[in-house]
Amino acid sequence: DIQMTQSPTSLSASVGDRVTITCRPSQNIYKYLNWYHHRPGKAPQLLIFSSSSLHTGVSSRFRGSGSGTEFTLTIDSLQPEDFATYYCQQAYTTPWTFGQGTRVEIK
């Protein structure tokens, strides 16, 4: 299985901050990388697919980049609704696997 390692596992930030989360798969997955955010009690939501494509309806303050074995999710100007847990997911091969999550908390 492809192991997905996210860093950091948690971070504290303030509204308006820029936040960057990194995801490193254990092997080359080209650009087959998706990002989600998940708020407690809510359904996970797709943010970015294929490394850098913004999902329909998602704010442009979310940006994805990377390929191969290193990917980043950047959130520009953090908003109150952005405090959540973020997951990366490799879509290169089954079993599809997720990172362990990065919890973004209010400072």
Added chain:
Amino acid sequence: VYLQESGPGLVKPSETLALSCSVSGDSIDGGGYYWTWVRQLPGKGLEWIGSIHSVGSIHYNPSLKSRVALSQDIAGNQFSLNLTSVTEADSALYYCTRVDAVTGAHHFDPWGQGTLVTVSS
């Protein structure tokens, strides 16, 4: 598109966990998607369980393959998960979701709200 999980919230050890996912706003035999189950173990991340496509192809996570079966009810526009011989380690929040099967991006969208299953005697 809306997905809604249903099933018992409490299952006894060694029994079978059976969940259904009702889909509205899309047809599960449309061919463009894998209909999928994911779970979140307590305090842990997300784990893909398996996916079923309308043409009949099914993919399972090897870690669960010996205990999992997915099926679909085309007429009822729903799909189901059976997990046999459950233990307390199978207690989790179970989600159904839709995975793109056309572009190769294999992104999971949308998701149901999730249903909490506890395995306990």
